[in-house]
Amino acid sequence: MHYDSQDGKRLAKTLLKKCLTETRGFPLATNTEPTPLPASLLGDMPIVTVTDVAREAGVSVSTVSRIVNGTARVADDKRLAVEAAIARMDYRPNLHARSLKMGTSMTIGMLTQDIESPFLARVIRGFEEALKGTGYAPMIVSGHWNQKEEIERVGLLMARRIDGLVVLYGELSDEQLLEISRRQPVVATGRRLEGSNIRTLQLDHEQGGYIAACHLLSLGHRRIAHISGPSFHNDAIDRYAGFVRAHEEYGVELDPGIVFQGDFLEHGGVLAMNRLLDCGKNFTAVFAANDQSAMGARLVMHRRGIRVPEDVSLMGFDDIPATAYLTPPLTTVRQPFFEIGHYLAQSLLSMLGRDVGEVTVPSMELVIRESVKRC
Amino acid sequence: MHYDSQDGKRLAKTLLKKCLTETRGFPLATNTEPTPLPASLLGDMPIVTVTDVAREAGVSVSTVSRIVNGTARVADDKRLAVEAAIARMDYRPNLHARSLKMGTSMTIGMLTQDIESPFLARVIRGFEEALKGTGYAPMIVSGHWNQKEEIERVGLLMARRIDGLVVLYGELSDEQLLEISRRQPVVATGRRLEGSNIRTLQLDHEQGGYIAACHLLSLGHRRIAHISGPSFHNDAIDRYAGFVRAHEEYGVELDPGIVFQGDFLEHGGVLAMNRLLDCGKNFTAVFAANDQSAMGARLVMHRRGIRVPEDVSLMGFDDIPATAYLTPPLTTVRQPFFEIGHYLAQSLLSMLGRDVGEVTVPSMELVIRESVKRC
DNA sequence: CCCAAACCTGAAACCGTTTTCAGATATTTT
DNA sequence: AAAATATCTGAAAACGGTTTCAGGTTTGGG
Numbered sequence: 001m002h003y004d005s006q007d008g009k010r011l012a013k014t015l016l017k018k019c020l021t022e023t024r025g026f027p028l029a030t031n032t033e034p035t036p037l038p039a040s041l042l043g044d045m046p047i048v049t050v051t052d053v054a055r056e057a058g059v060s061v062s063t064v065s066r067i068v069n070g071t072a073r074v075a076d077d078k079r080l081a082v083e084a085a086i087a088r089m090d091y092r093p094n095l096h097a098r099s100l101k102m103g104t105s106m107t108i109g110m111l112t113q114d115i116e117s118p119f120l121a122r123v124i125r126g127f128e129e130a131l132k133g134t135g136y137a138p139m140i141v142s143g144h145w146n147q148k149e150e151i152e153r154v155g156l157l158m159a160r161r162i163d164g165l166v167v168l169y170g171e172l173s174d175e176q177l178l179e180i181s182r183r184q185p186v187v188a189t190g191r192r193l194e195g196s197n198i199r200t201l202q203l204d205h206e207q208g209g210y211i212a213a214c215h216l217l218s219l220g221h222r223r224i225a226h227i228s229g230p231s232f233h234n235d236a237i238d239r240y241a242g243f244v245r246a247h248e249e250y251g252v253e254l255d256p257g258i259v260f261q262g263d264f265l266e267h268g269g270v271l272a273m274n275r276l277l278d279c280g281k282n283f284t285a286v287f288a289a290n291d292q293s294a295m296g297a298r299l300v301m302h303r304r305g306i307r308v309p310e311d312v313s314l315m316g317f318d319d320i321p322a323t324a325y326l327t328p329p330l331t332t333v334r335q336p337f338f339e340i341g342h343y344l345a346q347s348l349l350s351m352l353g354r355d356v357g358e359v360t361v362p363s364m365e366l367v368i369r370e371s372v373k374r375c
Numbered sequence: 376m377h378y379d380s381q382d383g384k385r386l387a388k389t390l391l392k393k394c395l396t397e398t399r400g401f402p403l404a405t406n407t408e409p410t411p412l413p414a415s416l417l418g419d420m421p422i423v424t425v426t427d428v429a430r431e432a433g434v435s436v437s438t439v440s441r442i443v444n445g446t447a448r449v450a451d452d453k454r455l456a457v458e459a460a461i462a463r464m465d466y467r468p469n470l471h472a473r474s475l476k477m478g479t480s481m482t483i484g485m486l487t488q489d490i491e492s493p494f495l496a497r498v499i500r501g502f503e504e505a506l507k508g509t510g511y512a513p514m515i516v517s518g519h520w521n522q523k524e525e526i527e528r529v530g531l532l533m534a535r536r537i538d539g540l541v542v543l544y545g546e547l548s549d550e551q552l553l554e555i556s557r558r559q560p561v562v563a564t565g566r567r568l569e570g571s572n573i574r575t576l577q578l579d580h581e582q583g584g585y586i587a588a589c590h591l592l593s594l595g596h597r598r599i600a601h602i603s604g605p606s607f608h609n610d611a612i613d614r615y616a617g618f619v620r621a622h623e624e625y626g627v628e629l630d631p632g633i634v635f636q637g638d639f640l641e642h643g644g645v646l647a648m649n650r651l652l653d654c655g656k657n658f659t660a661v662f663a664a665n666d667q668s669a670m671g672a673r674l675v676m677h678r679r680g681i682r683v684p685e686d687v688s689l690m691g692f693d694d695i696p697a698t699a700y701l702t703p704p705l706t707t708v709r710q711p712f713f714e715i716g717h718y719l720a721q722s723l724l725s726m727l728g729r730d731v732g733e734v735t736v737p738s739m740e741l742v743i744r745e746s747v748k749r750c
Numbered sequence: 751c752c753c754a755a756a757c758c759t760g761a762a763a764c765c766g767t768t769t770t771c772a773g774a775t776a777t778t779t780t
Numbered sequence: 781a782a783a784a785t786a787t788c789t790g791a792a793a794a795c796g797g798t799t800t801c802a803g804g805t806t807t808g809g810g
Contacts, residue, residue: 097475322697754809772791775787
């Protein structure tokens with residue numbers, strides 16, 4: 001066969017360009033063709049310092065510094081000369097030197113748990129967004145829900161003299177967090193803690209669980225199974241508490257025999273769902289303590305030929321991005337992760353003396369899709 | 376109603392602890408109870424420098440430095456004194472000062488595109504993993520597929536004098552990348568580029584597309600629709616080229632009327648799938664250029680009552696974590712993202728003069744799940 | 751017992767900035 | 781025109797480390 005891969009690619013490209021129905025406008029990239037590289041570009045570029053710029057522009061380093069930072073007026077001719085030199089030499093201030101002198105690093109540490117977690121990622125995204133244009137940059141490390149690892153990673157951040165730290169959940173103890181907050185301001189999620197240099201954001205998960213259960217109960221469901229989160233996880237406990245409260249308010253008795261523990265991950269969801277189905281008790285709906293558990297449960301039901309929502313209704317919790325594209329799209333309780341990220345940033349910024357506007361705490365809300373039907 | 380929320384939570388906790396079937400073992404957390412905070416802990420902690428330690432231990436700063444870095448022998452009594460002082464005062468070397476002197480920051484920049492992208496996240500995870508224990512820490516910024524933003528974020532990294540940079544895809548031109556590589560070693564994905572200070576990793580997407588199409592063709596499918604990626608995206612073009620090649624080898628004619636363009640996101644998948652169904656042509660399978668597109672397509676089929684795989688088979692590409700939990704679990708081509716991250720780290724480390732072992736380039740492989748059936 | 755070699759240790763210089771302080775000009779004011 | 785003020789600029793001192801260099805102790809050999 002005389003097939004040449006390069007020809008194939010060219011052909012494919014033409015085909016794509018010609019016969020495709022554009023479903024959406026894209027910015028056209030200009031650099032899809034490989035370019036020949038001028039060999040002259042290779043090799044190391046000398047790092048240029050303020051001293052070099054000063055020499056080049058015929059002024060003192062102080063003057064250069066003043067121009068770079070705008071800290072004082074300087075004569076126009078020198079300003080021009082310096083700006084030209086900076087542009088010509090591609091000078092970039094060494095942030096380490098600056099940090100050393102100023103005692104501030106313009107970076108904010110962020111301890112997350114897992115870079116792959118869709119909900120933590122969304123928080124980070126909101127955080128990044130809010131930080132944009134403030135001059136601060138985030139530095140992200142992951143602790144993987146492991147106290148020892150978390151401490152080590154925070155150490156990494158503190159050695160870099162971060163100006164502030166945000167802690168997304170994790171296994172650090174309150175005391176450890178307090179100790180950390182003695183060195184720089186801290187904002188943490190998922191706990192309640194008082195301190196002069198620390199702020200916490202605690203969403204009302206009890207209310208969230210309550211909302212979810214009420215939705216199911218109001219649609220006539222009376223035997224609702226629950227796939228919980230880890231029993232040591234406060235949010236899991238709170239969501240379950242709300243679930244319990246809704247039952248009480250509706251006057252329906254809750255059967256503890258149909259609540260099973262998951263682990264907030266898909267796999268825990270399948271395990272729990274299997275046990276639930278195997279235990280022989282009947283139920284018309286299941287409330288999973290988070291979306292990932294719900295996804296696991298959904299898969300088990302698919303495997304066993306149980307239709308959602310015709311046979312049993314399914315609710316999740318979190319509203320991670322994937323839920324909108326499940327089959328069927330999942331009804332869930334939305335945690336405003338993006339806004340949480342925003343809030344965390346604002347909160348920290350205000351502790352750093354930046355004037356940020358109102359900071360509002362977001363609340364949870366029901367998002368109705370298609371995985372729940374009237375009983 | 377005399378319902379007290381606190382009581383509810385306690386109750387819920389007890390219930391959870393008591394009646395749950397443990398589906399998996401968890402490390403027990405010891406700090407679920409809120410602890411009263413000793414007020415004495417609050418307030419700022421002075422930052423302690425090498426000078427402070429030296430004074431405290433009755434030696435010179437040089438000696439402290441030598442002990443901290445292990446760069447020379449010092450007498451045991453002084454060593455002990457210094458170590459005690461360090462522990463007592465909780466001394467942590469200021470990395471900015473060290474970087475300033477040493478010209479190395481022990482941090483590696485990583486330009487990703489979107490912290491929420493499941494496949495990029497997996498690469499980062501692999502990268503983090505490989506960096507563990509090397510002394511280097513990653514600093515992650517996002518460019519959001521926007522050249523201007525990418526440049527700005529890279530500037531942020533370079534001001535911090537990163538020791539190396541890894542670029543995950545994006546819109547930077549080859550020339551820009553080359554220019555960047557003049558200041559520190561660079562490793563980039565998704566392009567082929569030569570340079571003394573730059574290395575690139577290019578997976579064979581043509582082969583990947585070929586594998587996917589062959590799977591479908593070998594199962595008897597003859598009219599296979601395709602939802603492509605953006606037409607300016609090299610990987611998308613290559614996957615399509617492989618798709619075309621497989622058709623040629625099987626001697627089946629490919630109908631360009633059933634290939635539609637997506638955008639590598641779920642939404643593009645739904646748009647493309649709708650057009651595909653509306654165009655009236657028949658087909659027995661669809662190959663989506665990535666899993667996210669496949670998810671969008673899957674949703675549309677669900678909406679229109681088309682069963683997968685009974686009515687039409689569906690293949691994705693990437694094997695992002697969520698695919699295993701779709702209904703049905705998605706047959707796809709696995710890109711070894713985690714291993715790619717590993718490889719990137721090793722590659723960069725070796726450019727930094729670290730001795731890393733063999734670095735192998737991972738290859739793609741078919742992962743068969745349940746969304747494809749014999750035609 | 752003396753001298754050389756080996757070993758420890760501290761003073762000082764330096765990394766690239768910012769900022770204070772004081773000197774030099776330029777601009778008013780009388 | 782002299783004095784007083786306002787404005788601009790550069791020298792030098794930090795910031796917190798590492799490292800060179802040289803001085804001071806031991807140790808060991810002859």
